[in-house]
Amino acid sequence: MKVIILGIVVTLLAFLGITGPDTAPVMQDPEGAEMLKGAENSIYYEDNETCFKCHAQDFYTLEDAESGLSQKRVMCQNYIVDRDEYYQSNHWSFACTDCHSWEFSNFPHPTAERLQDHFSCLDCHGYDEAYAQYHFEEIEEEYNASTHAEIEGFSCWDCHNPHSYEINIRTSTNLKETILYDNNICLECHGNYSNFRLLSDIDEVDVVVSHEWLPNQVAHFAGVRCIECHTSINDSILVAHHILPKEQAVRNCTECHSSDSRLMATLYKFEAKEQRKRGFLNGVIVNNSYVIGATRNYFLNVASVVIFAGLMLVLMIHVFFRIKKK
Amino acid sequence: MAKRFYLYPVWIRSWHLINAILFIILILTGLSMHYASMDNRYFFFTFESAVAWHNVAAFILTASYVFYVLGNIVTGNGKYYRIKRKKFMQKLVKQSVYYGYGMFKGEEHPFPVSERRKFNPLQKLSYVLAMYVGLPVLIISGFGLLFPEILVGQFFGISGLAYTSVLHATMGFILFIFMVIHIYTCTLGDKPSTLFKSMIDGYHEEH
Numbered sequence: 420m421k422v423i424i425l426g427i428v429v430t431l432l433a434f435l436g437i438t439g440p441d442t443a444p445v446m447q448d449p450e451g452a453e454m455l456k457g458a459e460n461s462i463y464y465e466d467n468e469t470c471f472k473c474h475a476q477d478f479y480t481l482e483d484a485e486s487g488l489s490q491k492r493v494m495c496q497n498y499i500v501d502r503d504e505y506y507q508s509n510h511w512s513f514a515c516t517d518c519h520s521w522e523f524s525n526f527p528h529p530t531a532e533r534l535q536d537h538f539s540c541l542d543c544h545g546y547d548e549a550y551a552q553y554h555f556e557e558i559e560e561e562y563n564a565s566t567h568a569e570i571e572g573f574s575c576w577d578c579h580n581p582h583s584y585e586i587n588i589r590t591s592t593n594l595k596e597t598i599l600y601d602n603n604i605c606l607e608c609h610g611n612y613s614n615f616r617l618l619s620d621i622d623e624v625d626v627v628v629s630h631e632w633l634p635n636q637v638a639h640f641a642g643v644r645c646i647e648c649h650t651s652i653n654d655s656i657l658v659a660h661h662i663l664p665k666e667q668a669v670r671n672c673t674e675c676h677s678s679d680s681r682l683m684a685t686l687y688k689f690e691a692k693e694q695r696k697r698g699f700l701n702g703v704i705v706n707n708s709y710v711i712g713a714t715r716n717y718f719l720n721v722a723s724v725v726i727f728a729g730l731m732l733v734l735m736i737h738v739f740f741r742i743k744k745k
Numbered sequence: 746m747a748k749r750f751y752l753y754p755v756w757i758r759s760w761h762l763i764n765a766i767l768f769i770i771l772i773l774t775g776l777s778m779h780y781a782s783m784d785n786r787y788f789f790f791t792f793e794s795a796v797a798w799h800n801v802a803a804f805i806l807t808a809s810y811v812f813y814v815l816g817n818i819v820t821g822n823g824k825y826y827r828i829k830r831k832k833f834m835q836k837l838v839k840q841s842v843y844y845g846y847g848m849f850k851g852e853e854h855p856f857p858v859s860e861r862r863k864f865n866p867l868q869k870l871s872y873v874l875a876m877y878v879g880l881p882v883l884i885i886s887g888f889g890l891l892f893p894e895i896l897v898g899q900f901f902g903i904s905g906l907a908y909t910s911v912l913h914a915t916m917g918f919i920l921f922i923f924m925v926i927h928i929y930t931c932t933l934g935d936k937p938s939t940l941f942k943s944m945i946d947g948y949h950e951e952h
């Protein structure tokens with residue numbers, strides 16, 4: 420008896436083939452990966468300190484050269500640039516004055532400069548072979564068709580914080596953290612009314628309430644990104660940017676919870692090739708979570724059908740002999 | 746020589762009825778989720794309603810399970826489940842041989858039912874395994890899936906969820922197999938309907 424039980428357990432474990440979590444496959448960044456980020460590697464460190472002197476913390480010193488008077492003043496939260504985040508961001512190697520006019524070296528900053536337009540992503544990245552893999556042009560097209568593009572004053576920079584944005588999903592080694600990072604981008608406005616209000620006049624919408632129809636909301640928001648449901652699938656770019664009107668957002672559970680889960684075309688796009696890894700349908704998902712309906716164990720499913728069929732056969736034979744006896 | 750005596754008190758019968766109904770709901774909804782498809786082509790529950798029904802049924806089942814365990818302790822019904830080590834293997838073999846061979850030869854039932862012995866050894870073992878191993882594992886893993894943030898995260902790490910889900914589904918399947926066999930063996934009374942009748946009116950009957 421013990422041997423039989425042990426045998427069953429061992430076979431089951433062998434079927435599962437999972438011995439524990441392992442990390443998602445790493446996408447290597449073809450360029451730049453070997454370049455070490457960080458303040459100590461920036462050639463503009465000293466230059467930037469002239470700005471960070473005021474913009475790195477929640478106060479600055481207001482000085483008057485003529486009278487020699489000086490006083491501490493509050494720096495508005497939105498004007499604070501985190502030094503550490505800055506030197507880890509994509510654009511860490513820049514001087515502040517690469518993007519902002521030289522005139523900002525003077526204080527008070529000239530109003531004319533403050534009203535100047537900023538560069539757009541495409542000004543630097545558009546039609547550049549070096550960034551072809553990102554498909555900037557197509558992203559811009561998608562963005563222009565998205566709901567946000569209609570909003571006055573909205574731009575790529577509103578989601579890609581110029582001083583902290585860092586590519587994530589492409590180089591992710593911890594998907595849960597990437598999901599958190601990406602969702603926080605949206606929650607920067609949709610979870611923070613004071614930011615939201617800068618761009619819209621509508622009353623506060625609590626996203627927790629507007630997603631109440633979704634069970635296990637905590638698990639879902641930690642397991643998928645907002646854009647999984649709010650964008651249309653695009654095959655050629657990694658991160659879909661076409662945010663649809665809310666009426667067209669995904670609400671049908673089986674879009675994700677089924678064998679042809681859209682997660683394979685969104686969140687797990689890059690790893691999707693490894694389908695059926697370890698016998699799991701949509702196997703890559705198992706690294707990070709288990710999506711009922713989408714992640715099925717192929718072997719276990721076959722085994723269950725075989726066992727059930729075998730049982731039915733045995734019972735039928737039994738019935739046959741019972742009838743024969745009568 | 747007809748035998749007729751009261752064997753299944755009301756509380757067992759009501760628990761059993763509820764248990765059976767819930768179990769069937771859980772299996773159907775569980776399968777609907779496991780084999781969910783975009784067009785709901787396999788089972789008649791949509792994913793959304795399957796989740797809702799499965800959760801509700803699971804909570805009631807947990808309550809009814811607690812009721813069953815307490816009932817067994819309080820009323821002493823638990824004594825029927827006690828397995829005595831001595832010669833248990835031999836007894837199991839004897840019962841199995843009877844089911845597989847002896848009964849076709851018209852042999853006597855090796856462990857006839859009485860007020861002192863409700864279950865034959867095979868029943869005993871399968872009931873104990875199902876009720877005191879299978880069902881607890883199923884319930885605990887189910888709660889782990891319902892509240893992954895408190896349970897799974899702490900004990901297993903990242904993909905503990907996958908592990909728990911597979912355990913839950915596998916155990917559900919095993920208990921489903923138990924149920925099929927259980928229902929089938931319940932047709933092995935005097936007449937195929939006899940044992941079902943006794944689970945309804947409480948009286949065991951033999952001729």
Ligand code: HEM
Nearest residue numbers: 753757761764765768872875876924927928931940941944
């Ligand atoms: C529709 C499904 C079911 C039917 C028709 C059914 C039928 C029966 C019958 C006729 C008996 C009397 C047993 C006998 O005299 O040998 C019985 C007993 C029993 N059944 Fe079921 N059953 C069902 C589902 C289940 C399920 C799902 C479980 C547990 C997961 C279960 C657990 C038990 C137990 C533990 C007993 C012994 C009760 C006692 O303590 O006296 N049954 N069942």
